[in-house]
Amino acid sequence: MLSISSVVAIITDFVMTHINILLMMATFVSGGVFAFLFLLTRTISSRNVRGFIRFFMPVSGWFSHSTKIDVLLYFIIKFSFRWVAFFAAILTTFLAEKAGATLGAWLQFDQKIQAGPITVVILCIIMFMFSDLGEFISHYIQHKNRYLWEFHKVHHSATFLSPFTAFRVHPVGVLLDALCIGVCRVVPVTLIVFFYGFSIVELLAMQASTSLIFSLLTLGTLQHTHFPISFGILDRIFISPRMHQVHHSVARKHWDKNMGSRLSIWDWIAGTAYLATRDEVQKYGIGGIEDERGDYQRIWWCFLGPIVKCSAAIRRAAARTKRMMLHPERAGGE
Incomplete structure (x- = not known):
């Protein structure tokens, strides 16, 4: 018993x-x-x-083929490629921790500052902000680079938003997120270790707990839902579910808007923030022939399709460059 x-x-x-x-x-x-x-x-x-x-x-949404793909990708990504991002986070934190310790030894800075509760909270917020900046940069690049956009289309192809849609991503996007977050986080973490001497376990705990708290406070789970919740004036600081729903609108003018993860300050700085009017967003997806054919409603295409399209785009660009080099006099007419 x-x-x-x-x-x-x-x-x-x-x-x-x-x-x-x-x-x-x-x-x-x-x-x-x-x-x-x-x-x-x-x-x-x-x-x-x-x-x-x-x-x-809504039955039409939750039992749609789009949601079925979301759920399948959730299990595939969560139990495979997400581990890559997880270990990447550990690796970058480990390297930053070693760099901070090495810098301290090189400069003979042995007197570490004792961090009180308020200091720890401030340091957690700083690390969170740099991590969120990394996510914004990754998202921005995936929208602005036509080759990476082919991979990010998988996420935007959802025609109904559910919490599982957050995992509707291509592995290339997961890797780019990990890279950008690691690059943005390495300098502040190195300096934090240099001045305060935190261990890698303490750093990972600080980062994980802060990320979880901010995800709960900003209703991160509801970003990929049909609940039109706005934070009002706080939309100037945080990404509300309604702001992210605008980002998933089928209208092309909305695609490059509200690209922040949890903080909207990066969008306001970059000029990509957009507050939609009530009922402005009617449909989700990427529209056009790809939605009509249901390209991204096939699980295998979500993985292989972006590779095929990106490769074709690179070949076209290479052929165009070759023509311009062989016949520079025609460059102006193309």
Whole structure:
């Protein structure tokens, strides 16, 4: 017979192992209830349980082929390629920690500053901001580079947004995210180790806990949902679900807007922030012939399609460059 301590240990182990999915579900349910109550007098006519269910779990969306692809990619990415990003984060933190320690030894700086609670909070926020900047840079590059856009199309091809859509990504995008985040984070982490002497375990714990807290505070799970939740004036600082939903609009004018992950300050600085009017976003996806054919509603195409299209684009660019080199007099006419 199991003792109370054994039961508690089993429950604790389960919660810690599945904390991401549990928090995602909890945020989704609570966010859906909040959005329903908020919109009762605005857009929802059926003020009853049936009306709530239709709003919260629209059958046409949750049982669409787009959502099925989201779920499949969720398991594939989470249990395979996400580990690459995870180990990349550990590697960059390890290198930064070693660089900070080496710098301290080289400069003979042995008197580390004792970090109090307030200092630790400030340092956590600094590391989070640089990590978020890395995510923004990666996202920006994937939108502005026509070759990388072919890989990022996989994410934008979702015609219905669910929390699983966050994992609707190509492995190339995962690797680019890890690279940009690592590059942006290495300098501040090195300096933090140099001045305060934190270990790699402490640094990883600080980064993970801060990322989780900000994801909860900014309702990160609800970014990929149909709940039109805005933060009002705080949209100037954080990316609200409504801002990210605009980013997924089928309208091309919205694609290069609101590219921040959790902070919108990068978008306001880069001039890519956009606050849509009510009901401006009607559909999601990339539109055009690719949506009509359902290219990205096939799991194999989500992985191989971007490689095929990117390779074709590179070959066309190489052929065009070759023609310009062989016949420079024609360059002006092309």
